[in-house]
Amino acid sequence: MxxxxxxxxxxxxxxxxxxxxxxxxxxxxxxxxxxxxxxxxxxxxxxxxxxxxxxxxxxxxxxxxxxxxxxxxxxxxxxxxxxxxxxxxxxxxxxxxxxxxxxxxxxxxxxxxxxxxxxxxxxxxxxxxxxxxxxREMLAWGAFLQFRVGIMPQQCEGMITGEPAGLLSRLDPVMNRLGFTQPVPTGTYCRLYERADAAMICSSPPSADFEGSQVFTLGGGDEGTLRRILGEIATEPSLEVEVDEWTPKLG
CATH class of the missing domain: 3.40.1580.10 (SMI1/KNR4-like)
Structure with missing residues (x-):
């Protein structure tokens, strides 16, 4: 391209x-x-x-x-x-x-x-x-976080981990199956995903030491939507999902 x-x-x-x-x-x-x-x-x-x-x-x-x-x-x-x-x-x-x-x-x-x-x-x-x-990815990630993910009523952030080789290439099909698209092309250490009711960013420092993990922030209309998305990601045998924080905090 x-x-x-x-x-x-x-x-x-x-x-x-x-x-x-x-x-x-x-x-x-x-x-x-x-x-x-x-x-x-x-x-x-x-x-x-x-x-x-x-x-x-x-x-x-x-x-x-x-x-x-x-x-x-x-x-x-x-x-x-x-x-x-x-x-x-x-x-x-x-x-x-x-x-x-x-x-x-x-x-x-x-x-x-x-x-x-x-x-x-x-x-x-x-x-x-x-x-x-x-x-390019720094600008796209920042804009997407502030103006797409960040405006969603419910958000959560955490870590997706798995085997280092091709972690994001294994996440991509899951997100595609859930109806997400990638608005801009990205490399090995960053992803932007969106669909009408939800959006997610993933990133890690550009080093081979971090290829087995991606910090994510996911935004959507409500807690249930986010849990269903994360649940589908977690069904991929090679991926693990850990949520560290919900915004707003859950009751």
Whole structure:
């Protein structure tokens, strides 16, 4: 599948689930994009170019509370020598978290599907924490959590575990049988599922160490709907389901 098709699918999802996004997002200028590519010292991942062209100046309601992904912020941090240019890591988001500011970087030596791995770390370059295999999946996951799963009357979260090899490939047929579709293509460490009355996200850090587990959040109309979905998943011999929390809490 071409990068253009993937971006079209993501754009359709975002415009569908994020209210008013088409009137809110604002792209960076071509000059700003070229300046960022110059700092990277190599061609930008094509998805990042798409992101900057669509919302490099404003993400509208899709904006993260403590992460600033704007082109202006990235360029300003470089201009102020707050962050250094590196051959491998490209600074893409400034964290304003007062307790533990972990800023977002692309790992340009971990490309995937016309995109690249997103990791977070402090400004000094200490221990990094890999978050998503691609920035595309990070955006889709966040939007789906907030504007699709998060608006459901009843939600629950927990863990799906199983044999590491192909865990999600075994979950996919179960969800398909339950009438769920996948609005955007994803890789080994992330899934988005939806049907008219329910939606679910799954993810794990992009590492072979986590391939046998997926953290999930499932939303639907009521407790019964969610229990029936989880019950069907649990009937798959190679999958186990553990629920850790219900929102709102059950009586």
């Amino acid at each position: 071409s990068a253009h098709v993937k971006e079209s699918e993501l754009e359709s999802l975002l415009l569908r689930v994020v209210p008013g996004l088409a009137d809110q997002w604002q792209g960076a200028t071509p000059d700003e994009i070229e300046q960022i590519e110059h700092l990277a010292g190599r061609p930008l991942p094509s998805f990042y170019r798409w992101f900057l062209s669509r919302m490099g100046n404003s993400m509208g309601r899709l904006a993260y509370p403590t992460l600033d992904f704007s082109a202006q912020r990235a360029l300003a941090c470089h201009a102020e020598k707050w962050v250094a240019s590196e051959p491998r890591f490209l600074f893409i988001a400034y964290s304003s978290d007062e307790v533990m500011p972990l800023h977002a970087f692309y790992d340009l030596e971990a490309p995937a599907r016309a995109d690249a791995l997103v990791t977070v770390r402090d400004a000094l370059g200490n221990e990094q924490h890999d978050r998503f295999e691609t920035f």
